[in-house]
Amino acid sequence: MTSAANSVITDLALAPEGHLKIDWVQAHMPVLNRIRESFEKEQPFKGLKVTISLHLEAKTAYLAKVIQAGGAEVTITGSNPLSTQDDVCAALVEDGITVFAKYNPDPQEYKELLIKSLETRPDLIIDDGGDLVSILHAERTDLLAGVRGGAEETTTGILRLKSLEKEGSLKFPMVAVNDAYCKYLFDNRYGTGQSVFDGINRTTNLVVAGKTVVVAGYGWCGKGVAMRAKGLGAKVIVTEIDSIRAVEAYMDGFTVMSMDEAASIGDYFVTVTGNRDIIRGQHYKVMKDGAILSNAGHFDVEINKPELEQMSVSKRTVRRNIEEFVLEDGRKVYLLAEGRLVNLAAGDGHPAEIMDMTFALQAMGLKYINDNYEKVGNQVVNVPYELDEQVARFKLESLGITIDSLTTEQKAYLESWVEHE
Numbered sequence: 001m002t003s004a005a006n007s008v009i010t011d012l013a014l015a016p017e018g019h020l021k022i023d024w025v026q027a028h029m030p031v032l033n034r035i036r037e038s039f040e041k042e043q044p045f046k047g048l049k050v051t052i053s054l055h056l057e058a059k060t061a062y063l064a065k066v067i068q069a070g071g072a073e074v075t076i077t078g079s080n081p082l083s084t085q086d087d088v089c090a091a092l093v094e095d096g097i098t099v100f101a102k103y104n105p106d107p108q109e110y111k112e113l114l115i116k117s118l119e120t121r122p123d124l125i126i127d128d129g130g131d132l133v134s135i136l137h138a139e140r141t142d143l144l145a146g147v148r149g150g151a152e153e154t155t156t157g158i159l160r161l162k163s164l165e166k167e168g169s170l171k172f173p174m175v176a177v178n179d180a181y182c183k184y185l186f187d188n189r190y191g192t193g194q195s196v197f198d199g200i201n202r203t204t205n206l207v208v209a210g211k212t213v214v215v216a217g218y219g220w221c222g223k224g225v226a227m228r229a230k231g232l233g234a235k236v237i238v239t240e241i242d243s244i245r246a247v248e249a250y251m252d253g254f255t256v257m258s259m260d261e262a263a264s265i266g267d268y269f270v271t272v273t274g275n276r277d278i279i280r281g282q283h284y285k286v287m288k289d290g291a292i293l294s295n296a297g298h299f300d301v302e303i304n305k306p307e308l309e310q311m312s313v314s315k316r317t318v319r320r321n322i323e324e325f326v327l328e329d330g331r332k333v334y335l336l337a338e339g340r341l342v343n344l345a346a347g348d349g350h351p352a353e354i355m356d357m358t359f360a361l362q363a364m365g366l367k368y369i370n371d372n373y374e375k376v377g378n379q380v381v382n383v384p385y386e387l388d389e390q391v392a393r394f395k396l397e398s399l400g401i402t403i404d405s406l407t408t409e410q411k412a413y414l415e416s417w418v419e420h421e
C-alpha cells in the first residue's frame with residue numbers, strides 16, 4: 001500500500017508549502033547532507049522499517065528522508081500535539097513516507113496516532129521524550145517483538161529510559177543521543193536559547209529589553225535561555241534546586257533566588273527543568289499583572305495549568321498561542337502555547353544549522369544501534385565518541401575552519417607520566 005493510502009494527516013494539498021520548507025532546511029544542513037550521500041551508497045537500513053516520533057517540522061522531515069535514503073521504509077509521527085506542521089506532513093507523504101500526525105489532535109487521537117506508527121512493526125525507532133518506548137513497554141507489549149533498538153533525542157526521554165533500565169525492564173538497546181557533546185552543548189544550549197525567544201517574541205510581539213526574565217532550571221537549556229535573555233537586554237533571574245548549578249548561574253552573572261521570591265518580580269517566566277509544578281498556585285497568587293508564562297521543558301507539566309484554571313475567574317485566547325487568565329483580584333496572567341514547549345508549539349524549533357548536528361547524531365546513532373544491537377544488549381548507551389567527534393569535524397569542514405593537530409612531540413608529552421621539563 002502507498003504511504004498516502006496508509007497515512008493519517010490533515011490535508012495532502014498542503015504539500016507544496018511543506019516541500020519549500022524542507023528544501024530550505026536541507027540547504028542549511030551540510031553535515032546531514034554528507035551522511036545522506038554515504039547512506040545512499042551504503043544502504044545501512046535496507047529492508048528495515050523505522051518509526052520516528054519527533055517534533056514534526058521541516059528539519060525532522062529531512063532526517064526522515066535521510067533515513068529513507070539509507071534504504072528504510074519510514075513511518076513518522078509527532079512528539080507533541082502542537083509542534084506538528086501539517087504542510088510538512090503532506091510533503092512527506094508525497095515523498096513516500098507514511099505519516100500519522102496532525103496539528104492539534106485531541107489527546108486521545110494523539111495517542112492513537114503514536115500507536116498506529118508502532119503498528120507498522122518497526123525494526124528500529126527514534127523517540128523524543130520516551131513515548132514510543134513507554135507504549136511498547138506498557139500498553140502494547142505485543143508490538144515489542146522485532147524491535148532491534150533505537151535512539152532517544154532528549155533529556156526527559158533519557159531519564160525515563162534510565163529508570164526502565166534500572167528496573168531491569170528495558171527490552172531493547174537505546175542510544176542516548178542527547179548525551180553526546182554535539183547534542184547538548186549546541187542543541188540544548190544554543191538551539192533552545194535562540195528558539196525560545198523566537199517563539200516568545202513572534203507570539204507576543206512585545207519588548208524583552210528592560211524586563212525581568214525568570215529562567216527556572218540552569219541545565220544546558222536553561223543556560224542558553226538565560227544567555228539569550230541577557231543578550232536581549234533583560235534582567236535575568238535564575239531559579240534552581242541544585243547548589244552547584246545555582247553557583248554557576250551566579251558566577252555567570254545572573255541573580256539567583258527561589259521561585260517563591262522570583263514569582264512577584266518576573267515579567268516573563270521560562271521553565272526548562274524537565275520537572276513538574278515549577279510554577280504553581282502559591283506563585284500565581286503573587287505574580288505581577290501581565291506576567292507572561294512559558295515552558296521549554298519537554299512536557300507541559302512545568303507550569304501547573306489545572307491550578308491556574310482553578311484560581312481564575314475567566315480564560316480566553318487573546319492572540320494565537322496566548323491564553324489570558326483573569327485571577328480573582330483582576331490580575332491577568334498570560335500563558336503561551338498552553339504551556340507546551342514554546343519554541344516548537346509557537347515557533348519552528350531550533351535553527352537548521354543546530355539540528356544539522358543533532359540529526360547527524362540521530363542518523364549515525366541509529367546506524368550504530370542497528371549494527372551493534374546484539375552486542376549492546378538491553379541498555380541505554382552513549383553515542384560512541386568517534387561519531388560525536390566526526391559530527392564536529394564535518395561541521396568545522398562545512399564552515400571552512402581548520403584546527404591544529406598534535407605534533408608527535410606534543411602527543412608524547414601529553415601521554416607521558418614522567419616529570420615534565
Ligand code: NAI
Nearest residue numbers: 154155156217219220221240241242273274275296297298
Ligand atoms: P538538565 O538536566 O541539564 O537541566 C535541568 C535543570 O533543572 C537541572 O539543573 C535541575 O537541577 C533543574 N531543576 C530540576 N527541578 C527544578 C526545580 N524544581 N526548580 C528549579 N530547577 C530545577 O536538562 P536540560 O537538557 O536543560 O533539559 C531540560 C528540559 O528541556 C528537559 O525536559 C528536556 O527534555 C527539554 N529540552 C527541551 C528542548 C526544547 O527544544 N525546548 C531541547 C532540549 C531539551
